Amino acid sequence: MLYGRLDYQRKVRALDHFLYRDGILHAEDVPLSEIAASVGTPAYVYSTATLERHFRLFDEALEGMPHLVCYAMKAASNQAILKTLAALGAGMDVVSGGEYARAKAAGVPGDKIVFAGVGKTEAEIAQALAGGLRQFNVESESELQAISRVASEMGVTAPVTIRVNPDVDAKTHAKIATGKSENKFGVPIARARGVYAEAAALPGIEVIGIDVHIGSQLTDLAPFEAAYLKVAELTETLRADGHKIERLDLGGGLGIPYERSNTAPPLPTEYGALIKRTVGHLGCEIEIEPGRLIAGNAGILLSRVVYVKEGEGRRFLILDAAMNDLIRPAMYDAWHDIVPVIEPEPGQERASYDVVGPVCESGDTFARAREMPQLREGDLVAFRSAGAYGAVMASEYNSRPLVPEVLVKDDHHAVIRARPSFDEMISRDSIPEWL
Incomplete structure (x- = not known):
């Protein structure tokens, strides 16, 4: 040991x-x-060298499958950091209109910006639709309806994934756990089929995939595996229901060794191997959103x-x-x-x-x-x-x-x-x- x-x-x-x-x-x-x-x-x-190296570790870990590494810019959002990562081809995961504006100011194209967050306002939705985005990660039926309403008024179609809450204990600090049933994030996975059916019937909405994120500072791959296996099963179910599931946003959350004397979180290579093992057979484009481990x-x-x-x-x-x-x-x-x-x-x-x-x-x-x-x-x-x-x-x-x-x-x-x-x-x- x-x-x-x-x-x-x-x-x-x-x-x-x-x-x-x-x-x-x-x-x-x-x-x-x-x-x-x-x-x-x-x-x-x-350190620029450390930022660049850590991004490349994730990018290389998913080599061989279609993917985009979207930096979770809530971890550190200075323009110089964003430009450093954007130059390497990074996408951006944003959770507010301000972060969206920062990403655009750093030169990140809209088709590389994923807009997440549980409380998107109609102004933020319109901002992203006008400026361009890769997708909204939708957190609720109410948000889905708001996006449909704004997109229809603007005469555009909004690409969306729906964030499912897999009720998986990430075994991390209670304040940064996001994948348990009592957390505010996502739609309960048991209700996912109904929410996807609602999305398919709404104007101005194009469903393109599934989103999941279970927490931050995870030091064990087991919770990721449990969540991703549930996502794989849901993908098959939704496809059977007639939905186009082409993209899986698997979130971020891989931890770092704060106390170097006794912690050993998994390496990005091990995380990438887990992704390939659990969802690689589905033929989906994979998005991951590391923030902490990069910055x-x-x-x-x-x-x-x-x-x-x-x-x-x-x-x-x-x-x-x-x-x-x-x-x-x-x-x-x-x-x-x-x-x-x-x-x-x-x-x-x-x-x-x-x-x-x-x-x-x-x-x-x-x-x-x-x-x-x-x-x-x-x-x-x-x-x-x-x-x-x-x-x-x-x-x-x-x-x-x-x-x-x-x-x-x-x-x-x-x-x-x-x-x-x-x-x-x-x-x-x-x-x-x-x-």
């Missing part, structure tokens, strides 16, 4: 372009200390130690990054490896820290009793695997400026979202005339 885990870690680290060189943690060929000096902290830093290990959050504080029976490491910059630990009790930018000497003494930020809430805690190399005020640290659901969920809580983003390629780096000044933040407010 130990050998298998270490072998997996080697594979993972080979795909991660944040490595120590000459005693300093680098992003590709750029020292993180250099980025901290020029951009300041906290800041998100992304997660491609980004780190760079921060600096402000104070080391001795408490009652514990030691606090107070950083300049806070829960408004990276909310995953506060929201999901998520683990991120936190490492010093200056490589520790072999055998260096370690200490136990509660790693916290400066926001005035006890929830602003990244880790409790975390064993780390001893650190001092002014030292730089990096939160690994922070590229997904980091910057996109950041806020300006406590009037802290929105965290900037930096993209690295080889030995170059560029600010792809600047840190706003206090004046810029305040100028967005409007004062009523009576004040």
Whole structure:
């Protein structure tokens, strides 16, 4: 077991372009200390090589069958990231009108944009129909009727897949599970035949396939297999009913190793083999929508130690990054490896820290009793695997400026979202005339 885990870690680290060189943690060929000096902290830093490599892993995993890898851009939606992936041929999975606009602005053609989400408004439906899209992933009968109504008024036909809820336990965090019967997503698979019959009778609708997505951060292939076998059976049933099922959208959700010491999620190659085994015989075009695994290990959050504080029976490491910059630990009790930018000497003494930020809430805690190399005020640290659901969920809580983003390629780096000044933040407010 130990050998298998270490072998997996080697594979993972080979795909991660944040490595120590000459005693300093680098992003590709750029020292993180250099980025901290020029951009300041906290800041998100992304590796182009890692983004590209992770996309190609999924694309290659489905080689031999018609497919499109649609990046789930809710994971990280900066224009520079979208353009990097679009240049490789990626489609985009969007869940709002804003994300649709971002995808189009990044140069992604409409026929590579899948529009998902449970609450599409009629304005968003019209926006996508006017700008072009690959399909709507429909979540309910009410949404189906709304799409039909808008498409008919516009004189166009809307391509749709219907998202079925297979009632499969993804065995992931409750807040990111989407495939159980109590979740808000999709149509119960037991009602699928009736919903497809309704769709076929509606004007302005063209049914082209089936959609399924059971959750995020899955570290076991068994739930995927259970869901995809149900989709395969439904495909045969719907075809027998006379429906044209040409496309299967299998969602995303494959997890990443946040805690590298003891996690070993499946590799994309194993995931691809599962897809071929369970639905490959159906002759459908396959779509998958990875987000976390493409962006997660491609980004780190760079921060600096402000104070080391001795408490009652514990030691606090107070950083300049806070829960408004990276909310995953506060929201999901998520683990991120936190490492010093200056490589520790072999055998260096370690200490136990509660790693916290400066926001005035006890929830602003990244880790409790975390064993780390001893650190001092002014030292730089990096939160690994922070590229997904980091910057996109950041806020300006406590009037802290929105965290900037930096993209690295080889030995170059560029600010792809600047840190706003206090004046810029305040100028967005409007004062009523009576004040």
